[in-house]
Amino acid sequence: MTAIEQTEAVRPRGTRLPRRARRNQLLGAAQEVFVAQGYHAAAMDDIAERAGVSKPVLYQHFPGKLDLYLALLDQHCEALIQSVRSALASTSDNKQRVRATMDAYFAYVEDDGGAFRLVFESDLTNEPAVRERVDKVTNECAEAICDVIAEDTGLSRAESMLLASGLGGLAQVVARSWLHSDRSVPRDQAVQLLTSLAWRGIAGFPLHGIEQH
Incomplete structure (x- = not known):
């Protein structure tokens, strides 16, 4: 058995x-x-x-088994990309955008099916087709965040992409760390802590030349 x-x-x-x-x-x-x-x-x-x-x-x-695995990756990578895009579009308040985006990552890793493990904790990342999909979800989420940063600040596209990659990476790593902990910090509180950290950094960049507070 x-x-x-x-x-x-x-x-x-x-x-x-x-x-x-x-x-x-x-x-x-x-x-x-x-x-x-x-x-x-x-x-x-x-x-x-x-x-x-x-x-x-x-x-x-x-x-074959790889075809099945890749079909799952396609499905669950797209789910996170759409979740991040929806979070960014959910409000025009940038601080709330940060919170919604952080929460999107926490919701993704907390899903009962454990699909995030296939995307972020795969034991097949040496397979080019798998690596391509993992890179795609990372890059497309960063691109979505980058669009907002570039639009709202005077930063270049390249600079905005670096910040966006940092925010996405922070959200993903911390969400996974929280999931694997004893979760003594409730999800809402964990999201708020991470939002405060991220916002203190990103808010330092001017909004079309006007300092954000």
Whole structure:
């Protein structure tokens, strides 16, 4: 019996689903297995068993384990990118933008499915296709933050991108550190602490030549 079978009940076999629904089911099962075991230890047998399908059915949708992993990365990288963009668009108040962006990272890592582990804690980062996706989510989140900084300050695009990369990296690393701690600091308080730190730095740059306070 696999570790997955020992911890959770196996889904029933034989249920016919539309192709899209089946694909989503397989992705959900694969996420559980990859998060629990990592890429290298995960087996297609475990994923098929978790989904309650035969291996041929699994291979009809995904030719191999890497294809399945990359499909999950595409899905979850895009989720974070959209979350950061939504946070930035949620208000015109820059301090609240910082808070909303920090909270987007905390919400992402706190999600019960553990998808952030596939993106930020993958054991397959030496694979070029995986590295490309991880770099994409980092860069596109930074680009979204950069757009706001460049628009609101007199800084160049290159300077704004450096600051944006710093803010995104800070949010990601601290959110993961908080998740792996005993979480004695509640999420809202942790977000507020990080927002205060980030805002004290970014607020020092002039807003179209006018000092922010």
